[in-house]
Amino acid sequence: MVIRLVLLLVLMTGVARAESLRLVVPDGQPVVGEMIPLTVRGEYTRQITLEKLSFPNSEDYDWMQLSRDQWRDEQIEGRSVRVFERRIALFPRHAGALAIGPVAHHLTVVGANNLREPLVVTAPPVTLPVAPFPDAGAPLSARSLTIEDELSAKPGELRDGETLVRRVTLKAEGTLPHLLPARPLLREPWLISFVAPERREMQPTPDGPVTTVSWEWHLRPKTGEPGVLPAVSIPWFDTAARQMRTAEMPAIPFGYSSFGGNRSGTERLPAAQVGLAWFATGMGLMAGLAFALIGLSPSRRADMLRAIRRLSPIDPTRRALVRAARTGALLDIRRAAETYLRRRRSLGLPVSGRETAQLDEQLYGRNAATSSVTAKVELEAMFRHG
Known part of the structure; x- marks a missing residue:
């Protein structure tokens, strides 16, 4: 009776520790193009003589192996288990649900009477949500x-x-x-x-x-x-x-x-001429701007246009940001904000770098599911920091 119980226990333990393979992925929601560290982990109790694992290609991602395969012995639930690990870096190409796998590990194991026999262990597929790139x-x-x-x-x-x-x-x-x-x-x-x-x-x-x-x-x-x-x-x-x-x-x-040194004339105009030039510029700014630009070299024309854009109260990117905020769609707000901030940087206007911090946390942060940021709050934060 005791022998039967021991045999039953051994059989139950063997079943519980059957050969297994799985994909280990990190928590969170990556964006398009972000590296996802992925581990293929196998746990085996049988003696293995040959093995081959091929990671599947896909139109939905790029991938590369990060390091050599690792084999080691571990104690799991009181038994010595042979552990296999392969580390993969995966880069999603599109937003949406990303399916990875299944992955098959082709093994040759030692069977009864020391005969070699094939064994295929399969890791079931996993699905990850991928967020759109925020620009x-x-x-x-x-x-x-x-x-x-x-x-x-x-x-x-x-x-x-x-x-x-x-x-x-x-x-x-x-x-x-x-x-x-x-x-x-x-x-x-x-x-x-x-x-x-x-x-x-x-x-x-x-x-x-x-x-x-x-x-x-x-x-x-x-x-x-x-x-x-x-x-x-x-x-x-x-x-x-x-x-x-x-x-x-x-x-x-x-x-x-x-x-x-080759320019003709003096380096600095007399004060009276400077005052007259400012007066003429102020009076004829709206009517004669086009003619003034025609007379400038291309480089100075570009500099003057950039200065005019800096001083102009008309900012189409700001209006687009306000329109996006009215919709309440945070991703549209994020894209409009990047265009707005890029314009300010190109014109040399002050940008703190923290304008979209709350919005990025809402869209892509590790606690995105529990965060709640309104469009109005984000808009006020961007205009306050910018």
């Missing part, structure tokens, strides 16, 4: 993103005929090379520009890929007249802080240092 542009999600901007000389004090070499390196942790943005266009009417081939590189690490893209421009002014290369903004989603951020290639002054 209208191409999705770029990363743990961190930095820009390194190198100039071969002082761009505003070039020697006559000198060419400026500008090298920009964008480095992002937790994303793939093809998800980094395309090379920005540096084009101005007064500028001659040549580009070198870009370089995209990826370094796998246990925490995810570290990707860099390098751009190089050879720039030379056509006439030497001073100008300004405008800043280039790159919006990206910070997966650690769960909010949108903006990296920036800064604006740089551009021109030959000899241009100032």
Whole structure:
């Protein structure tokens, strides 16, 4: 009787610890393009001689293996179990329900009389909700993103005929090379520009890929007249802080240092002429603005237009943000807010970087399900911080 009970206990334990495979995914709601760390975990009690696991490809995601497969022994429920783990980084391409799996592990195990026999253990599929990327542009999600901007000389004090070499390196942790943005266009009417081939590189690490893209421009002014290369903004989603951020290639002054010495006339007008010029400008601003712009060089025309936009009370992006707030749709508000803030940054208007913090927490935070932010509160926060 005792022997039968022992045998029954052994059989029940064996059934309870049958070979198993499952997909382990983190909690939360990732956005499009965000790295999802995924683990394929198998727990086996039989002796394994050969194994092969292939992770399935899909039109809905990109993926890469983060490290070598791990095999180790663990004590689970009082028994020694052979544990298999494979770590995967997965990058969703679309918003919505993301299906992963099933995943099959093809094993060869030792059976009765030491004979080899095949065994297939399958992990059932899992489904994750993926949120839309919170900006209208191409999705770029990363743990961190930095820009390194190198100039071969002082761009505003070039020697006559000198060419400026500008090298920009964008480095992002937790994303793939093809998800980094395309090379920005540096084009101005007064500028001659040549580009070198870009370089995209990826370094796998246990925490995810570290990707860099390098751009190089050879720039030379056509006439030497001073100008300004405008800043280039790159919006990206910070997966650690769960909010949108903006990296920036800064604006740089551009021109030959000899241009100032070759200008005719004096450096400064007499006070009477300055007063008369201000009076004429104020009186004829509305009627003669178009004619004044025609007489300027392209670079100065661009600078004046930028200054006018800064001073103008008309802001179409602000009106679009107010319209989006009236709908109450938080995702529409987020997209309109990014357009509004991008305009302010391009014009040099103050931006704190915290305008959309509450909204990002509502949409993408870890406690998004329990958070409640109204459109009115978000709008007031953005206008207060901006």
